[in-house]
Amino acid sequence: MRGWDTSYLDSWVSRPPPLRPEISEASYFNLINFTATKIGELIFAPNALFSLLLLILGCLFLIIKIKISNDKTNYFLLGFLLLVVSLSYLLAKTPSSAYLPVFFPSIFLMLGILFSQALTKRTVFSAGLLLIIVGIANVYHMFVSDFNNAKQSGxxxxxxxxxxxxxxxxxxxxxxxxxxxxxxxxxxxxxxxxxx
Structure with a gap:
């Protein structure tokens, strides 16, 4: 008895077809590097490592809040939003700054939750000072690096x-x-x- 030919399924499982074949895809390494750079610039432009650590800390704190909080719904929805947006972006494999604003609400809410839990009456002054220093450093970096005036042909x-x-x-x-x-x-x- 002759069985079903499933060879096409094997190739699809190992490498799914592109979502939009008319657009050339980037490698995952380039996509992640591009995204990390752009999100790093969003949080703290002069130092991408600091931005990455802050983002990882925010994700870990969100996971902890999902596990230990009595009202898990809000934290779960925020984590789910971040996961869906991230997976959609990774599956599209198109590095473009146009897709990044979708990340902004979930990143800012996640970091807001982190900072709201870290703030107490004794740490408000230091946190405010840190926020002002980060803001000044970002503005200074923008002016020094000619951030918005890259030499591009019109x-x-x-x-x-x-x-x-x-x-x-x-x-x-x-x-x-x-x-x-x-x-x-x-x-x-x-x-x-x-x-x-």
């Missing part, structure tokens, strides 16, 4: 570059290929593909 420069590419091709077939081997390189040249 639409006019890109149109000129696209026209130059077409002229150089002299009506021959051509293909745009990224200069470096980065997972996001394909996305960077998409702008030029659109303009050409």
């Amino acid at each position: 639409i006019k420069e890109r149109i000129v570059e696209a026209k130059q590419i077409v002229e150089d091709a002299q009506d021959a077939q051509f293909q745009l290929v990224g200069a470096r081997d980065l997972s996001t390189e394909d996305k960077r040249i998409d702008n030029y593909k659109y303009l050409v």
Whole structure:
């Protein structure tokens, strides 16, 4: 008796098909590195390690609150939200700053719970001072690192570059290929593909 052919299932289980095949995917390492950097900048820009430790501490505290609290519903929902958002982001495998605002409410609520439990009447002054120092350090880092004024070409420069590419091709077939081997390189040249 002939059995069912399940070879296609074996390949799907080991590597599921991409959610959006038209968009090139990044490796998990690049995705996690990008996300850690951006979330680190959100919490404490000058030191990503401090941000990561604070985030891990907040997650651990949330897990502890879920286990020992009498009213677990709120903490469980916050943990569930953070888990669903994180898994959705990881499954999409598309490193983009556009997806990161979804993390903000759960991260800030989680850190808020951590700080509210850590504050007592005796520690309010030190916590306020720490918050002011972190805020000043973030603002200083923004101005020193030219945070919002990165040297990027605007639409006019890109149109000129696209026209130059077409002229150089002299009506021959051509293909745009990224200069470096980065997972996001394909996305960077998409702008030029659109303009050409």
